[in-house]
Amino acid sequence: FDGSNENVFLTKHFDKLYHLSRSFRFGSNIANLAQKIIKLNSDHIVTGTEQTHAIRPNSKAYLFRTNAKLFESMLDFAYSNKLRGDRIRINLMKANEDESAYLEILAFLGLYYRHTNYKYYAEHRNIFPAELPASLTQFNKRFNEDRTLTFEDVYNEQYDGLSDDIHSIYTYAKVQKNFIEKYIALQEAINDIYATQEVTAITMHRSKGLEWDDVIIAEPSKLYYADREGTVKRNPNYMQEMNLMYVAVTRARKRLNALAFAADLENESIKDFEEQSFIIGDKENETSQTCVA
Numbered sequence: 001f002d003g004s005n006e007n008v009f010l011t012k013h014f015d016k017l018y019h020l021s022r023s024f025r026f027g028s029n030i031a032n033l034a035q036k037i038i039k040l041n042s043d044h045i046v047t048g049t050e051q052t053h054a055i056r057p058n059s060k061a062y063l064f065r066t067n068a069k070l071f072e073s074m075l076d077f078a079y080s081n082k083l084r085g086d087r088i089r090i091n092l093m094k095a096n097e098d099e100s101a102y103l104e105i106l107a108f109l110g111l112y113y114r115h116t117n118y119k120y121y122a123e124h125r126n127i128f129p130a131e132l133p134a135s136l137t138q139f140n141k142r143f144n145e146d147r148t149l150t151f152e153d154v155y156n157e158q159y160d161g162l163s164d165d166i167h168s169i170y171t172y173a174k175v176q177k178n179f180i181e182k183y184i185a186l187q188e189a190i191n192d193i194y195a196t197q198e199v200t201a202i203t204m205h206r207s208k209g210l211e212w213d214d215v216i217i218a219e220p221s222k223l224y225y226a227d228r229e230g231t232v233k234r235n236p237n238y239m240q241e242m243n244l245m246y247v248a249v250t251r252a253r254k255r256l257n258a259l260a261f262a263a264d265l266e267n268e269s270i271k272d273f274e275e276q277s278f279i280i281g282d283k284e285n286e287t288s289q290t291c292v293a
Helices: 006-010 028-038 067-084 095-116 118-123 134-145 151-157 164-173 179-190 238-249 259-267
Strands: 060-064 088-092 197-203 212-217 224-226 232-234 252-257 277-282 287-292
Touching: 028 238, 060 067, 067 088, 067 095, 067 164, 067 179, 067 197, 088 179, 095 118, 095 134, 095 151, 095 164, 134 151, 212 238
Parallel strands: 060 197, 060 212, 088 197, 212 252, 252 287
Antiparallel strands: 224 232, 277 287
């Protein structure tokens, strides 16, 4: 069990070691799918149960590795649903616990538009934080020290001191033409009490101990990464990423969409994983659902 004293395992030989946690409630087919992912580089054995447990019906969650990718994806998701006329409420679950991260992202976007499109920034400046977080004060200071610098100049100069969230949101911002419209759509979706559907968006770190009927892994892991020259490398914190992957793939009760892991699996020479699907029986409704990988 999580938190147990593993010294007990030194006293006797075990053929198999089972790691149990709150995720033990998922079904056997979810366990089979999770096991195929976990076995990339782990001795964890994932098991399931056929027992049924009370859970919110038709619940759906999108899991992200980073706050920035969550924010970007939900901006696009909310805006596309608004254009179609769909009323879907977006629950940014536990976002209040990541408030500093979201404030940093918004503050950076404010700096970006202030120095690249001031008219656009001035029209919507109330959306952005009035004060910069400490992590961005030096970034902003450089513009006052040398007014010939472009935003790209300062970004490249400060690159190593910026977070992964900032690198991601900068790439996103450069290709956006209607960020404000998307941001307004997201706020409307968050506060829409008349929506007919609700989805949850949450980081993998925050999802530990929680479950949903449907889980979509919406962002690839960092088992491998491309450096600034484009060379693909194995993450030096590989096992930490594996642990995060373990949390992510065991949050589903009925359906798990793990296509985001396809690149990782290809790097590990598991070629047939992408096309696999597992049928999961629903005892209560006597129907079947598909768990797609």
